[in-house]
Amino acid sequence: MIPAAPPHFRSGFVALIGRPNVGKSTLMNQLIGQKVAITSAVAQTTRNRLRGILTREDAQIIFVDTPGIHKPHHSLGEVLVKNAIAAINAVDLVVFVTDGSVPCGKGDRFIEDILAHSKTPVILGVNKIDLAPEDPSKRAAVEQSYRNVAAAHQWPYQAFSALAGDGSESLLSALVQTLPEGPYYYPPDLITDQPERFIMGELIREQILELTREEVPHSVAITIERVEEDAKITRILATVHVERPSQKAILIGKSGAMMKEIGSQARQQIQKLIVGKVYLELFVKVQPKWRESNLRLAEFGYRVEAT
Template sequence: MEVIISNYPEELTFPQEYIDNVKAAAEKVGELYDVANGEVSVTLTNNEYIHTLNKQYRGIDRPTDVLSFALNESEEPEIEGEPEVDVLGDLVISVERAEEQAADFGHSVRREMAFLTVHGMLHLLGYDHMEEADRIEMEEEQRYVMEQLGISRDDAKEKKAPKAEPQQPEADKKAKHKSGFIAVIGRPNVGKSTLVNTLIGQKIAIMSDKPQTTRNRIMCVLTEPDAQIVFLDTPGIHKPKHKLGEYMVKAAEGTLKEVDAILFVVDATQKLGPGEMYILERLQATKRPVILVVNKIDLIEREKALPIIAHYTSKYSFAGVVPISAREKMNLDGLLDEVKSYLPEGPQYYPEDMITDQPERLIVAELVREKALHLTRDEIPHAIAVDVDEMTTRPNDDVYIRATIYVERDSQKGIIIGAKGSMLREIGALARTDIQNLLGSRVFLDLWVKVRKDWRDRDGILRNFGFGDER
């Protein structure tokens, strides 16, 4: 494996050990994955330069730790008589960011530089972490390579960056990093998706004042210096009335078995009723700590909050209680502190710039569905599904999206289209704004409407729309 290492800007200098670590890690990947005759270029840089690259190529306005640019096969012409070389592409590693993360995670810069190199090399070889199965596979490959390098997370050599820092008393040292999974459950329409979107800082889960808006379990990742919290935003738990409802409840209840703690979100403006009791009955079977999150406290008088909390705590022994307003961002720091107290010590499972496992096509479809639900109000029940048929980037970097809105009745199709297409145009205009913010590109959105009679009770159509019995 030929590893070509350079610095940019050129005036930057780094310890030779950093360079040796990167070279050894890249060569080990080449040896283990049968690309020992390959070639990779590695640029060691600072936060400022990798920030520029992120903004230019990924629409991310902040520095990250490593970028991978795979070389398309067509970009490198074959030369007759030359030995065959597999040119993999380029890696860009922010050494400044690696030093920061090593300090945050409490391990050596040596370990962090090697890990980032391995992570980037696996991307060049085609590994990814957008889907859950792919993430698990990639993490296993990373562990395997690091073991072969003989570098563990407990590696203590050079735990500090080269800069000299004063010794701190043991009691003042930074707490160990925490990470874990948190289920967000509750009756439909209590603000679960609003809460998750507000915490993450970006719209991932769609929001509507109609119940049962979220249909799939959505994983959202919040990365902070001391912890990485993976929120699982679930469909609202309710008594199902059709096969789609059965799938949604199964997805929500299945999540409770996989997490470190549970946020039970309730609406402060609504009385504790059969819907909440239905959920509390199911929580009796879990051994996970359950935190009661009383949302929308900005909509009630302060003196009414304590009786609401007392009513809930008389029905279930909660591990903690946190009143909040997700929409007004009230007491969210207090909620995060409570959540972190139940997280185990652990590594950062996902890259710091990853905020969801949902592919862009699915998020786009959900944004269109959100606007249709919002604009049609009570005229259309939850008979709407959206499927993205085509999503391509044009030569001018504009994105063309063709999506189909499915309904169950011809009368519903007429409502979605509206007089002379007015409703469909309005749905498209509102959805396009959110999609452009998501993708960072100008979007041409081509919407169609079709009828699939009683699709919510037809297993085959449900599977085509991404619902099923796997959970």
């Protein structure tokens, strides 16, 4: 049930926009207080516009975690970038997330130009302040490079560490103050609008990102083939799709050791999601050049999203 909002209640949709690997998913998880999006040191982890929901006494904020905006090298990349840019004009507010451990660069300038031509309000969010240069002059130069961007467009400036949580309350206050008065869009106890199967697939993909390197991470897609539940256990059958036989070999590992480790770690995470015992069975299937196939992209859930 969605209750009626009290007087002066604020609500709206907030897109987290930025380059790959600046910490958008980590920030959303930090602000919501629970893990909704997968995170990884590998760039371009987020592939879908994932919504996370924070409900407070005075506000409901629906965060839209978008893929990092980058120069695409295949059809999948083109879809991801189009979806990220489309989100800008489909929300009430944008947090332009940047990496405060390095100065503002070309990738940030590209996104700055996109946002400058949008009518959506923007808050400049400088993440990773805990990783800023120790040298005072270098630290000041990095900070000033972002303050110059904020000043040029009169965007509010917020600095924080999404990982440690420093500055997150100040950012939340700025978001609530900027959003319009509005209703509850979702039930107050909901933290995401994504179906359970989608989250299961993402938790499996997260472990692949964490446990494999080389050529594998960006070539992986997950489909949940079957979920069977009874009183004692949930049985999940999932397929891991890769582009080349060599990637399949890496995922399986010697005597199946890598796949067993991926399955074990993913199962533990899924058990937290559904609160109960899980039996997870994984298969690996080679789908040559799936990232270039519009049919495969659609089959795996990667479509250009409507605004």
